[in-house]
Amino acid sequence: xxQCLDTPTxxxxxxxxxxxLLRWRATQQPNKHAYTFLxxxxxxxxxxxxxxxxQQVRAIGAKLQQHNAKGERALLLYPQGLEVIAAFLGxxxxxxxxxxVPPPDAxxxxxxxxxxxxxxxxxxxxxxxxxxxxxxxxxxxGLDFPEFADMTWIATEEVDLGLADQWQDPAAHxxxxxxxxxxxxxxxxxxxxxxxxxxxxxxxxxxxRACGYTEDSVTITWMPxxxxxxxxxxxxxxxxxxxxxxxxxxFAFIKKPIHWLQAMSRYGGTHSQAPNFAYDQCNRRIKExxxxxxxxxxxxxxGNAAEPINPKVMKEFAKKFAPAGFRWEAFAPAYGLAEATxxxxxxxxLQTPVLRAFDTSALEKNKVLESAPDRDSARIMAGCGxxxxxxxxxxxxxxxxxxxxxxxxxxxxxxDPGVAGGYWNRPEESEETFRAHTAEGEGPFLxxxxxxxxxxxxxxxxxxxxxxxxxxxxxxxxxxIEWTVQQIHPALRPDYGAAFSIDVDNEEKLVxxxxxxxxxQEFDTEEVITSIRQAIAEIHELQVYAVVLVKPGNILxxxxxxxxxxxxxxxxxxxxxxxxxxxxxxxxxxxxxxxLQSEVDSLLEKIQTAx
Amino acid sequence: MTQATATTEIFAIEAIxxxxxxxxxxxLSIPAANIxxxxxxxxxxxxxxxxxxxxxxxxxxxxxxxxxxxxWDYPTIAKAASYLVEEIGVSPAAEAA
Numbered sequence: 001x002x003q004c005l006d007t008p009t010x011x012x013x014x015x016x017x018x019x020x021l022l023r024w025r026a027t028q029q030p031n032k033h034a035y036t037f038l039x040x041x042x043x044x045x046x047x048x049x050x051x052x053x054x055q056q057v058r059a060i061g062a063k064l065q066q067h068n069a070k071g072e073r074a075l076l077l078y079p080q081g082l083e084v085i086a087a088f089l090g091x092x093x094x095x096x097x098x099x100x101v102p103p104p105d106a107x108x109x110x111x112x113x114x115x116x117x118x119x120x121x122x123x124x125x126x127x128x129x130x131x132x133x134x135x136x137x138x139x140x141x142g143l144d145f146p147e148f149a150d151m152t153w154i155a156t157e158e159v160d161l162g163l164a165d166q167w168q169d170p171a172a173h174x175x176x177x178x179x180x181x182x183x184x185x186x187x188x189x190x191x192x193x194x195x196x197x198x199x200x201x202x203x204x205x206x207x208x209r210a211c212g213y214t215e216d217s218v219t220i221t222w223m224p225x226x227x228x229x230x231x232x233x234x235x236x237x238x239x240x241x242x243x244x245x246x247x248x249x250x251f252a253f254i255k256k257p258i259h260w261l262q263a264m265s266r267y268g269g270t271h272s273q274a275p276n277f278a279y280d281q282c283n284r285r286i287k288e289x290x291x292x293x294x295x296x297x298x299x300x301x302x303g304n305a306a307e308p309i310n311p312k313v314m315k316e317f318a319k320k321f322a323p324a325g326f327r328w329e330a331f332a333p334a335y336g337l338a339e340a341t342x343x344x345x346x347x348x349x350l351q352t353p354v355l356r357a358f359d360t361s362a363l364e365k366n367k368v369l370e371s372a373p374d375r376d377s378a379r380i381m382a383g384c385g386x387x388x389x390x391x392x393x394x395x396x397x398x399x400x401x402x403x404x405x406x407x408x409x410x411x412x413x414x415x416d417p418g419v420a421g422g423y424w425n426r427p428e429e430s431e432e433t434f435r436a437h438t439a440e441g442e443g444p445f446l447x448x449x450x451x452x453x454x455x456x457x458x459x460x461x462x463x464x465x466x467x468x469x470x471x472x473x474x475x476x477x478x479x480x481i482e483w484t485v486q487q488i489h490p491a492l493r494p495d496y497g498a499a500f501s502i503d504v505d506n507e508e509k510l511v512x513x514x515x516x517x518x519x520x521q522e523f524d525t526e527e528v529i530t531s532i533r534q535a536i537a538e539i540h541e542l543q544v545y546a547v548v549l550v551k552p553g554n555i556l557x558x559x560x561x562x563x564x565x566x567x568x569x570x571x572x573x574x575x576x577x578x579x580x581x582x583x584x585x586x587x588x589x590x591x592x593x594x595x596l597q598s599e600v601d602s603l604l605e606k607i608q609t610a611x
Numbered sequence: 612m613t614q615a616t617a618t619t620e621i622f623a624i625e626a627i628x629x630x631x632x633x634x635x636x637x638x639l640s641i642p643a644a645n646i647x648x649x650x651x652x653x654x655x656x657x658x659x660x661x662x663x664x665x666x667x668x669x670x671x672x673x674x675x676x677x678x679x680x681x682x683w684d685y686p687t688i689a690k691a692a693s694y695l696v697e698e699i700g701v702s703p704a705a706e707a708a
Contacts, residue, residue: 040676105683251679254660255667285664472660533656541659543639 010208011240016174017197018092018236025242026054033244037081041222041252041259046082053086058164060090060156064127066163067152070095070170073180074127075120075151076225077103077134080249084225085235087129087156088179092197095170098179099123099192100226103134109141111539115187120147122190123180123424127152174198180424181228181338186477192424193338200232203341203418204240206389207233211271211301211332212349213241218298220269222248222260227473229306232342233273257281258290265294265324273303273334275473276310277507279317286320297325300349305334306473308461309382310506311355328352335384335461339433339446341418344393345459347385354383354458363462366409368453383458391416394438394445395453398465401439409453409462413438413445420446467565469501471508476540478565484539485514488531493517496555498568502545509545512536513568516580518552525549525581533583544583551578620696626703627692630672634665635688648688657682673701 011021025032030051037045048056064074074096078084084100091098101119105112119125128148132155138148178200180192207213211233219238223230238245246267253260253274261282264272279302304314318328329350336343347353357373357380371378387393395410396403404410413436422430437443449468452461469476481499486492496515501508512532529547536542554577556564571577628648636643639655646655652662662682670677673695678684685691695701 249679251663254663255670255679285667530654534651534654537653537656537658543656543658543661 010205011242015201017172017176018089018178018200018239019170019172019197021201022050022054022057022089022239025050025239029242032242034239035082035085035245035247038246038248038252038259038263041248041256041263048082048086053089055161055164056086056159057089057093058167059159059161060087060129060154061093061170062163062165062167063154063156063159064090064094064096065166065168065170067127069127069152071097072127073097073099073123073125074129075116075125076100077128077130078225079103079131079134080222080224080247082247083131083157085247088225088231088235090156091129092172092178093167093170095172095176096127097123097177099125099182100179100231101182102224102226103130104138109137109143113143113145115190117145117147118187118190119182119192120151123182123192125151127154129154129156131155131157172197174201179231181231181420183228183338183475187480191426191429193420194422194424195338195341195420199341199418199420200236201240203232203343204237206391206418207237207343208241210343210346210348210388211237211303213237213243213271213301215243217241217243217270218268219243219245220248220260220263220267220272221245222250222253223273224250227306228336228338228342229273229275229303229473233271233303237271253278254281258286261286261294261296261321261324264296264299268298270298271301271303272299273301273305275306276304276308276313277472279304280310280313283313283316283320291321291324294321294324296321296330297327299326299330301332302326302330303332303334303346304382305336305343305346305384307470308506308508309333309384311380311382312506314353314355314382333382333384335412335450335452335459337448337450339420339448340391340414340416341420343388344391344412344414344416344448345385345387347383354385355380356383356455356458356460357381358460363409368407368409368455368460370455381460381462383455383460384452385459386457387459391418393454393459394442396438396445398447398451401436403438403440403442404453406454409451411465412448412450412452412459412461414448415443415445467500469499469508469510471501471510471542474541476510476542478563481510481512481536481540481542482514482563484535485512485532488535489523489528491516491521491523491528492549493552495563496552498555498563498565500565500569500572502569502573504545510536510542511546511548511569511572512544513548513550513555513572513577515552515555516549526583529581529583546572547583548572548577549580549582551580554578619702623696623702624692627695627701628688630703631665631669631688631692634668638665646688648692651686652682652688653686659683669695673703675699675701 034048034050036047039045178197182192221234223234329352331353332347334346357371357378359369359371360377360379362369392415394413396413398411422434435444436447449466451463467478478499482497486494493515498513533544556567632643632646663679666681685694
């Protein structure tokens with residue numbers, strides 16, 4: 001259990017909703033600085049005190065009440081900024097269930113809309129809160145989506161602040177749903193995790209203790225509002241704890257990673273979170289000369305979660321930014337998922353992160369065996385920290401549902417009052433995922449679908465049962481990518497493709513294997529492969545590591561017709577696929593192959609001899 | 612527009628195009644010769660993070676603030692370079708000098 005610190009800034013005991021929380025802060029600390037937006041990650045944009053925020057939020061809440069929206073679902077479609085914070089809380093003030101989703105991208109509207117539409121249908125969302133600008137973009141696109149036409153659209157910056165006085169407390173309580181977090185499920189079957197006021201307040205109190213938030217804390221966040229890491233720890237935790245929060249757009253960070261660290265330095269940031277790839281971006285793209293002006297000495301919680309953690313990236317970051325005062329102990333590797341509101345484990349404030357070496361071949365046999373770190377067979381892993389406060393975890397064999405021995409790898413099952421109630425309108429899947437019992441009869445547990453083990457109080461995550469692909473902190477469902485590929489050319493056999501990720505230097509990389517139809521006229525394979533890469537870049541925002549076109553019979557299915565992606569991945573790695581054409585134009589990829597384990601050496605040879 | 616400014620603009624556009632071809636070639640590890648300025652950049656597998664990264668590098672090179680969405684709004688090298696020179700008025704020649 002993580003050490004629980006004193007909580008001088010905690011809201012009063014008995015606060016059961018975010019509505020009460022903000023009302024309390026606005027009354028008790030009206031002029032305290034709440035949020036500031038950093039335009040392009042650099043200059044200060046608008047700022048809000050708790051009283052100003054509360055006024056905007058009451059106005060939006062009252063507007064929704066005018067529309068009798070109580071109990072309805074409302075999409076939030078915003079650029080990152082203070083508007084979306086007010087809109088999110090405005091929903092709660094109006095008794096409306098918020099759905100934070102990525103805003104449609106003007107230049108790729110047609111590509112980004114199907115998922116949004118599927119969410120609207122799944123949640124039966126009848127409202128959308130957005131900005132005038134996004135509304136205009138959608139209107140001028142002339143979309144043929146009846147669901148959108150039936151919704152009530154509100155550009156919240158146009159809501160009259162005078163409405164604030166008409167707001168009426170929606171009488172929400174702890175069990176009232178606050179928002180739906182859509183992260184689970186493929187594009188065709190999105191699943192919305194139901195987070196209640198109790199879930200998020202309970203979890204905020206956990207984070208406050210486990211991550212060591214105090215009255216002196218300062219948050220800098222660029223994680224998107226529609227990502228649980230951004231919404232819960234980035235944006236909501238500062239409100240819970242009552243400390244200032246500086247908000248940047250995700251792309252402001254991507255454009256210039258130095259802007260993140262400059263903001264940390266300028267505002268004395270104590271807490272900021274990001275996935276592994278963001279620390280890697282800083283390692284690669286920040287120049288030595290830029291480090292001299294930074295002061296990162298006040299950073300005590302450098303959260304690192306949302307995708308597999310590469311210990312090498314952590315070490316390099318700590319070394320590179322040590323001259324700026326960054327402390328190795330500030331790194332806080334963590335593990336979590338939206339279904340548990342956010343975190344399950346985290347490395348406590350200023351506690352040295354745990355790196356351990358395990359025997360690789362034992363791990364492959366689901367056994368935990370510590371190894372000397374310098375042995376060839378050792379795999380160095382970053383622990384994801386200790387259980388967050390009173391959270392309970394069981395490591396369970398996913399097939400037999402019996403609890404694993406201490407030295408066995410199994411599925412991570414979680415039990416805590418902060419685990420969500422289930423998926424919106426999906427009782428069966430909710431029962432399976434959120435209310436699982438072990439063979440011994442213990443439960444209920446949340447099944448995470450992730451594999452791992454506990455070792456000396458530390459959680460280590462080794463992989464996933466699900467075929468989910470996580471790249472740069474974003475979850476991708478293989479069936480969505482496979483579907484995209486099969487639309488490219490009639491020669492590509494529908495339902496006979498496999499998208500999966502392989503591990504390259506502790507980083508997930510996407511591989512696509514696709515069957516070609518038996519009776520097929522000649523076609524330009526190179527052109528088709530290029531089109532596949534283009535479509536995946538445009539639709540899924542992903543770079544493909546390898547594309548392999550194979551003869552029929554190479555993609556295996558289960559008796560129930562499911563694609564056997566793991567079998568296909570094994571064949572790919574063992575070079576046992578009947579290849580018609582593959583893509584290996586990228587010399588970077590060729591050299592990366594060399595870094596793969598010996599099992600792919602044969603593949604490398606083939607690629608090199610083919611060209 | 613005078614003949615002189617037109618010529619300056621053509622040189623500027625060419626300089627930006629060359630810079631972008633080389634930058635994208637490095638970023639994606641593909642030969643510069645394979646990149647056509649008239650092709651959509653997604654053709655080469657450039658994803659959104661790479662696109663914004665290149666905009667950041669362009670900012671450094673040109674000393675000019677640019678929108679993150681530059682390469683979505685102007686999705687080919689030719690379009691982006693023309694926009695930068697004709698609409699924003701950047702002049703890489705001064706930088707190179």
